[in-house]
Amino acid sequence: MSATTHWEALLAWLHQEHGMKIGENDLRVECRYRPGVGNGLYALNVCPPSTTLFTVPASALLNIKTLVKRYPPRTPPLSGTQLVTLHLFLHRPEGNSESKDPAFGPYISVLPRNFDSHPLTWQVRNSCADLLQRLPPSVSKVLDIVARRFQIDWDTVFEYLQDHPHVIDASSRSDLDASVSFTKDPTTADDFLWAWLNVNTRCVYQRLKPTGSDPDNLTLCPVFDFANHSPDPPHLLPLPSNAEIWGTGSKRGEAYGLRTPPDASFEKDQELFIQYGAHANKTLFAEYGFVNAMPEGHVLKGIISGEVDLQDVLEEMLLARGAAGQWIKSALEEEGYWGDWTVHSSPKPAHPSFRLISALRLYHSVQVPTTSIPRNPDEVLDRWRDTLMGRHDSISPENEQAWRGTLLDICRKVIRRARKTLEEMNSSRPEQDADGWRQYAQDCIKTLWREELEVAEAVIVSVVNGEEFW
């Protein structure tokens, strides 16, 4: 089936099976394909502010409410992510054919058929080492966290299938039999990964449970999940929810959809975006497999906001300080200042985060390069804590000068390694692949390094200009 036929089949299913209104005043968007980004949502006509673009009935959503009764219970229950992933896993389309799921088949059939270009796929399959090795350390770290989440969900669902092998009988696939619940072979893991990535890259927040922060408040919503991300407004907004307004959660789930914001209208044929949270590029890449576009120089000039996470650099520095480093690490952990040490290109001037400044202040509270613990630890810590609490602006002028100097060294190091990797990547030809995604992935990785380079350059300018940061 072509993309257009898939879209039409999806609309027919939403209308006929779920009673969704698809007249021109009820469905004001259409799915269209754009190379590099895939499918997206486009306005069929001019859309004034505060216009409902479409409403998908609750019964057509894939979430804990619509699925829980279909599967035997477990204690503790499968999470929303695990349940939706299990359902997709059991009804994955075979080859180029359609999903045979009698309940959600036409929806499952429009989902991406593979995630070869997603970095989690490389990590789980142990493939594309050339790309994985080129990731900035901070991106590898986020990817490891995503991979751990995937592994926990896969282990849990696998265990569930072992306890309930007859669940496999509900699968509409011809290639799944009960043996799946006994062997965790790579093909089965790959099927589960496909399902999990669909959930992780396409689920949206929907208030289903009484507590707003419940991790099961997520849903796969047809049509909605064609919306791509843009860091810049205007963004479409989810339809208001009664469950959210009353703070109650929703017994059977609610219809869901999108509307235009109160302060923006959209032209006919314009692509319509949502914002997948205010994520840094490293998170967008590890979770969703893409990065925000960054024209050269825009981060350096502060036109686009860039961020670098310096965890690996600081950890290396602390390791080199022996017992003193270990002592500093413990103090940072105890005060809740361990990690999340970042530098930013905007708002101007480019600057280190307060957490980074604080870590560097403590680092220099023990004379560098001394490797032994200070003789007056309480005194050292008290003076440092005064800066955390705002009782003092600094530990001392010498300490300020020292951490600013170290920040310059760190930025120079970041620039060196970014330049080196970019040069290597520019001089090596990417491996060819049939779908052409490798070039796209390489470009994303280069953007990640360029962000590191430009943020570090901008911070050097700030330090050299004597900017005060707080």
Ligand SMILES: C[S@@+](CC[C@H](N)C(=O)[O-])C[C@H]1O[C@@H](n2cnc3c(N)ncnc32)[C@H](O)[C@@H]1O
């Ligand atoms: C919710 S889906 C959006 C629809 C998707 N493009 C499709 O083809 O079905 C999220 C995925 O779309 C892609 N995507 C979203 N926003 C993007 C953007 N600004 N640039 C590139 N890819 C984007 C990423 O692959 C992401 O994992």
